[in-house]
Amino acid sequence: xxxGEVSQHTGLPPKTIRYYEDIGLVKPLRDANGYRAFRESExxxxxxxxxxxxxxxxxxxxxxxLALWEDxxxxxxxxxxxxKEHLAQIEAKISGLQEMRDTLSTLVRDxxxxxxxxxxxxxxxxxxxxx
Amino acid sequence: xxxGEVSQHTGLPPKTIRYYEDIGLVKPLRDANGYRAFRESExxxxxxxxxxxxxxxxxxxxxxxLALWEDxxxxxxxxxxxxKEHLAQIEAKISGLQEMRDTLSTLVRDxxxxxxxxxxxxxxxxxxxxx
DNA sequence: CTTGACCCTCCAGCAACTGGAAGCCCCATA
DNA sequence: TATGGGGCTTCCAGTTGCTGGAGGGTCAAG
Numbered sequence: 151x152x153x154g155e156v157s158q159h160t161g162l163p164p165k166t167i168r169y170y171e172d173i174g175l176v177k178p179l180r181d182a183n184g185y186r187a188f189r190e191s192e193x194x195x196x197x198x199x200x201x202x203x204x205x206x207x208x209x210x211x212x213x214x215x216l217a218l219w220e221d222x223x224x225x226x227x228x229x230x231x232x233x234k235e236h237l238a239q240i241e242a243k244i245s246g247l248q249e250m251r252d253t254l255s256t257l258v259r260d261x262x263x264x265x266x267x268x269x270x271x272x273x274x275x276x277x278x279x280x281x
Numbered sequence: 282x283x284x285g286e287v288s289q290h291t292g293l294p295p296k297t298i299r300y301y302e303d304i305g306l307v308k309p310l311r312d313a314n315g316y317r318a319f320r321e322s323e324x325x326x327x328x329x330x331x332x333x334x335x336x337x338x339x340x341x342x343x344x345x346x347l348a349l350w351e352d353x354x355x356x357x358x359x360x361x362x363x364x365k366e367h368l369a370q371i372e373a374k375i376s377g378l379q380e381m382r383d384t385l386s387t388l389v390r391d392x393x394x395x396x397x398x399x400x401x402x403x404x405x406x407x408x409x410x411x412x
Numbered sequence: 413c414t415t416g417a418c419c420c421t422c423c424a425g426c427a428a429c430t431g432g433a434a435g436c437c438c439c440a441t442a
Numbered sequence: 443t444a445t446g447g448g449g450c451t452t453c454c455a456g457t458t459g460c461t462g463g464a465g466g467g468t469c470a471a472g
Contacts, residue, residue, distance in 0.1 A: 152418080152419075153418090153419075154417095154418070154419085163460090163461085164419090165460070165461060165462085166459085166460065166461090168420095168421095169459075169460060169461090173459095183419080183420090183467085183468060183469085184419080184420060184421095184467080184468090185418090185419055185420075185468085186419085186420090194407070198406050198407055201405075201406050201409065202406050203459090204381075205381050205384060205385055205406075206378070206381045206385075208458080208459090209458075209459070215403065215406065218400075218403060219403045219406070219407060221398075222398060223398055224398050224400070225395065225396040225397065225398065226392055226393055226394055226395060226396075226397055226398065226399060226400035226402075226403075227394045227395055227396060229392065229400045229402050229403055230389060230392045230393075230394035230400070230402065231394075233385060233388060233389050233392070233402050234389055236385065237382065237385050237386060237389055240378050240381055240382050240385065241382060243378055244375060244378045244379060244382065247337070247371055247374055247375045247378070248375060250335075250336050250337045250371055251368065251371050251372060251375065253336060254336055254364060254367065254368050254371065255368060257364060258361060258364050258365055258368055261357055261360065261361045261364070262357055262361075263357055263358045263361035263362075264356065264357060264358055265356040265357075265358060266356065266357055267352075267353060267354055267355050267356065267357065268357060269349075269355070269357035269360045269361070271357075271360050271361065271364050272346065272349065272350045272360055274332075275329050275332050275333050275336075275346065275350070276325070276329055276350060278332065283449080283450075284449090284450075285449065285450085294429090294430085295449095295450090296429070296430060296431085297428085297429065297430090299451095299452095300428075300429060300430090304428090314436085314437060314438085314450080314451090315436080315437090315450080315451060315452095316437085316449090316450055316451080317450085317451090334428090339427080339428090340427075340428065
């Protein structure tokens with residue numbers, strides 16, 4: 151399978167697939183003309199990576215998950231630990247963003263948004279310790 | 282004021298302050314010995330930047346907000362537009378993360394997390410179209 | 413034989429810093 | 443007066459995860 155076909159099947163751009171090869175996540179064979187030749191197993195790995203990335207796992211997480219995926223004797227606890235850690239990070243990110251959203255939506259609500267220069271948003275950014 | 286003092290007052294690391302000078306957000310004077318000499322106004326700008334960054338505004342947003350902050354004739358509508366746009370981005374990010382969290386927490390919940398190899402997390406990453 | 417769609421490699425750049433090396437400068441203490 | 447420690451300077455490189463583009467080979471159709 152050429153990179154284009156793999157790209158279509160996995161939804162990953164060719165550039166990304168090449169990048170994943172660069173950093174050692176996949177190791178496609180090569181045809182005589184130098185083209186990458188992906189086996190089914192490589193394509194499955196890439197699909198796996200695409201899904202893990204969609205869930206926000208870092209590349210290093212993906213590398214570990216992939217190793218566990220390939221290891222038929224792995225303990226599910228190992229996978230779960232990675233996922234739980236990642237889940238905690240996501241939750242932290244969400245609450246950080248929610249804080250931002252709350253502050254910001256208050257400011258936006260209180261701003262007249264007309265052609266006068268008076269603006270609580272700038273006033274807050276300029277002076278508040280409340281951020 | 283030296284960079285260290287400004288750093289203490291604003292909470293921004295010296296490295297960050299130098300970086301902000303590099304990209305033209307602040308323009309401190311220089312002492313005879315080459316040290317940066319910040320005036321009050323520069324320090325206020327940096328504090329402003331720190332708060333805007335805390336609210337997740339991009340550097341380019343900050344540049345625009347700063348310009349509006351300095352412009353005593355600005356229309357508050359201009360500020361509000363930037364803030365609203367940013368708010369929308371934050372909300373999009375939040376819902377993306379919430380989707381991740383929901384999927385991931387289901388997976389984590391369903392995973393025994395013991396020393397057996399059977400693991401719904403990897404199973405899903407390996408096969409599901411549901412992500 | 414040419415055209416257009418592939419594919420290749422390599423280099424640069426994005427955001428927003430952060431770390432580290434190499435080297436002044438200033439002040440207090442022995 | 444030497445010296446030690448901190449603070450300041452510049453510049454370069456690295457972070458994450460790609461993405462864009464240049465410059466060039468390959469392949470299949472007409």
